[in-house]
Amino acid sequence: MNIVYNGEMDSRAFKDVLGKTIPELAENDPDVIYLDADLMSCIGTAKWGAANPDRAINCGIAEANMIGVAAGLASQGFKPICHTFGPFASRRVFDQVFLAAGYTGNDITVIGTDAGICAAFNGGTHMPFEDMALYRAIPTATVIDIADANQLESVLHQVADIKGVKYIRCSRKSAAKVYADGETVPVGKGVTLREGKDAVVFATGIMIHEAFMAAEELAKEGIEIAIVDMFTVKPLDKECLFKYAKETGAVVTAENHNKIGGLYSAVTEALAGEMEVPVEYVAVEDVYGEVGPQDYLRERFDLTSDHIVRKVKKVLSRKAK
Amino acid sequence: MDAELKKSLQKFATQIRIGTVESIKSRGFGHIGGALSVCDALAVLYGSQMTVDPKNPKMPERDKLVCSKGHAGPAVYATLALKGFYPYDEIKTLNQPGTNFPSHCDTNKTPGIDMTTGSLGQGTSTACGIALADKLRKHNNRTFLIVGDGEINEGQCWEAFMFAAAKKLSNLVVLIDWNKKQLDGYTKDVLPNENLDAKMAAFGFETVKINGNDVEALYEALENTKKGGDKPYAIVMDTVKGCGVTEVEETMGNHSMTVGAEKFDAWLSELNDKLAAME
Numbered sequence: 001m002n003i004v005y006n007g008e009m010d011s012r013a014f015k016d017v018l019g020k021t022i023p024e025l026a027e028n029d030p031d032v033i034y035l036d037a038d039l040m041s042c043i044g045t046a047k048w049g050a051a052n053p054d055r056a057i058n059c060g061i062a063e064a065n066m067i068g069v070a071a072g073l074a075s076q077g078f079k080p081i082c083h084t085f086g087p088f089a090s091r092r093v094f095d096q097v098f099l100a101a102g103y104t105g106n107d108i109t110v111i112g113t114d115a116g117i118c119a120a121f122n123g124g125t126h127m128p129f130e131d132m133a134l135y136r137a138i139p140t141a142t143v144i145d146i147a148d149a150n151q152l153e154s155v156l157h158q159v160a161d162i163k164g165v166k167y168i169r170c171s172r173k174s175a176a177k178v179y180a181d182g183e184t185v186p187v188g189k190g191v192t193l194r195e196g197k198d199a200v201v202f203a204t205g206i207m208i209h210e211a212f213m214a215a216e217e218l219a220k221e222g223i224e225i226a227i228v229d230m231f232t233v234k235p236l237d238k239e240c241l242f243k244y245a246k247e248t249g250a251v252v253t254a255e256n257h258n259k260i261g262g263l264y265s266a267v268t269e270a271l272a273g274e275m276e277v278p279v280e281y282v283a284v285e286d287v288y289g290e291v292g293p294q295d296y297l298r299e300r301f302d303l304t305s306d307h308i309v310r311k312v313k314k315v316l317s318r319k320a321k
Numbered sequence: 322m323d324a325e326l327k328k329s330l331q332k333f334a335t336q337i338r339i340g341t342v343e344s345i346k347s348r349g350f351g352h353i354g355g356a357l358s359v360c361d362a363l364a365v366l367y368g369s370q371m372t373v374d375p376k377n378p379k380m381p382e383r384d385k386l387v388c389s390k391g392h393a394g395p396a397v398y399a400t401l402a403l404k405g406f407y408p409y410d411e412i413k414t415l416n417q418p419g420t421n422f423p424s425h426c427d428t429n430k431t432p433g434i435d436m437t438t439g440s441l442g443q444g445t446s447t448a449c450g451i452a453l454a455d456k457l458r459k460h461n462n463r464t465f466l467i468v469g470d471g472e473i474n475e476g477q478c479w480e481a482f483m484f485a486a487a488k489k490l491s492n493l494v495v496l497i498d499w500n501k502k503q504l505d506g507y508t509k510d511v512l513p514n515e516n517l518d519a520k521m522a523a524f525g526f527e528t529v530k531i532n533g534n535d536v537e538a539l540y541e542a543l544e545n546t547k548k549g550g551d552k553p554y555a556i557v558m559d560t561v562k563g564c565g566v567t568e569v570e571e572t573m574g575n576h577s578m579t580v581g582a583e584k585f586d587a588w589l590s591e592l593n594d595k596l597a598a599m600e
Binding site for chain 2: 054057059060064065066067068069070071072073074076077078095096099100103104105106
């Protein structure tokens with residue numbers, strides 16, 4: 001895997017990737033169909049959608065119906081990709097996703113944009129810290145938290161043909177570039193971004209950038225951490241998890257999500273009963289979101305590189321005992 | 322309407338009622354009221370309107386049924402058994418451990434069931450998705466959606482109705498089972514939804530209100546949905562909850578009933594007498 005992280009922001013925003021890739025997928029596969037709930041203009045699909053009303057179904061501000069329509073289309077062999085903001089893509093439509101799609105066996109992809117604090121100026125009402133928890137509770141679902149534009153593009157090219165309910169959460173803005181252009185990032189596999197013997201940080205989404213900055217700080221003190229992009233939170237790459245947990249003996253998770261139900265939960269659930277290893281987390285404490293610039297929210301909800309540094313030191317102190 | 326066809330559909334409806342009661346009898350309890358109210362519609366749909374193949378239940382260009390009031394499952398199971406989708410006696414395993422005939426319709430368990438339903442309201446959207454898929458693939462078929470009048474308390478139904486009209490799903494026929502009762506009592510007392518035909522027309526449907534327990538009225542209304550156009554169709558079926566079994570009709574709380582075997586036998590004997598009178 002060609003990792004090109006150098007701390008610089010990508011010139012491509014996530015919405016640019018969505019606006020380019022969704023039409024490509026639909027044009028390359030007649031079964032792919034895209035549904036949105038009046039937010040096409042937010043991810044750059046509106047112009048293409050207006051010109052292709054048979055491939056891009058604007059369902060209006062009616063998310064529950066959108067998911068049901070997608071499930072009905074899937075029952076007839078289509079491969080629907082639905083988009084709306086994360087809170088509406090998860091908690092508002094949970095029963096529809098669970099039953100009409102999951103339970104019934106209708107395979108659909110749902111993209112929830114503005115994950116966690118990326119909702120920024122839309123505020124607490126629009127800030128999903130629980131979306132991964134909800135989707136993880138759906139049997140056989142695939143749950144993905146995106147780190148960079150190239151990863152998003154690669155994942156979009158894979159998910160339409162994966163069985164079950166697939167949930168992808170990402171920002172609409174740009175993020176630090178991690179993966180080289182054209183790189184395939186296989187769904188279901190943790191990606192080693194940095195090797196280190198002292199502790200491992202399993203991170204997802206916007207926390208990858210923070211983990212790299214934390215690694216730099218810790219290296220100054222002689223602490224070397226491994227960083228693994230555990231972007232597929234479900235199904236979790238247990239082989240990768242156990243390998244690094246065993247090799248380093250100290251685990252930290254980092255996610256832009258409630259500490260309940262997301263990556264920290266997935267990691268600790270997998271480790272429990274398998275091996276004794278100290279685990280610490282960087283995640284949103286069990287609180288609601290609020291409005292503000294993303295930089296402010298990062299501090300407000302304990303999602304900075306400093307918090308990762310502190311948790312690495314804490315886990316190392318527990319490891320020493 | 323042809324007199325022979327009318328007679329055969331009336332017989333089919335009565336046979337469906339018998340199967341419904343027999344399957345519910347096997348457990349001693351079940352959603353009998355709302356199952357009996359849709360038996361005439363099921364008889365006319367499967368007896369005169371729908372192209373389906375019991376040997377090939379997933380035939381792509383078949384007509385499809387989404388029974389969004391999933392608790393009417395026993396009536397649909399009886400219909401499909403009588404059509405030959407599976408041996409008749411299997412419906413008597415209703416709600417037994419490991420059965421393929423659960424309370425609410427499940428497409429992964431029962432041959433001929435086109436969509437899983439049970440969480441009320443959801444079938445309205447999945448039916449729209451099916452109709453849209455067939456329209457995009459230029460199939461010459463129809464999707465029939467049975468919705469309860471209590472069920473339309475759910476906001477999702479109205480999202481789906483707006484969608485059906487917006488996307489000009491003229492291959493979708495919505496049959497509203499206006500039996501006037503829901504679990505806790507009369508719909509007019511729980512959450513009134515009067516003038517359903519006017520509501521559906523206002524939502525952009527080609528709408529008609531008929532006696533939903535009259536096979537002739539159902540046949541005429543459904544024949545009229547073959548003419549295409551650019552609007553979805555709505556048939557508001559004025560029905561009696563529990564229709565066909567006098568004691569169930571007269572019981573106020575007939576959404577789900579638990580009674581002894583002798584009671585079920587009395588109901589079956591009433592239905593069998595009706596069937597014999599048709600011979």
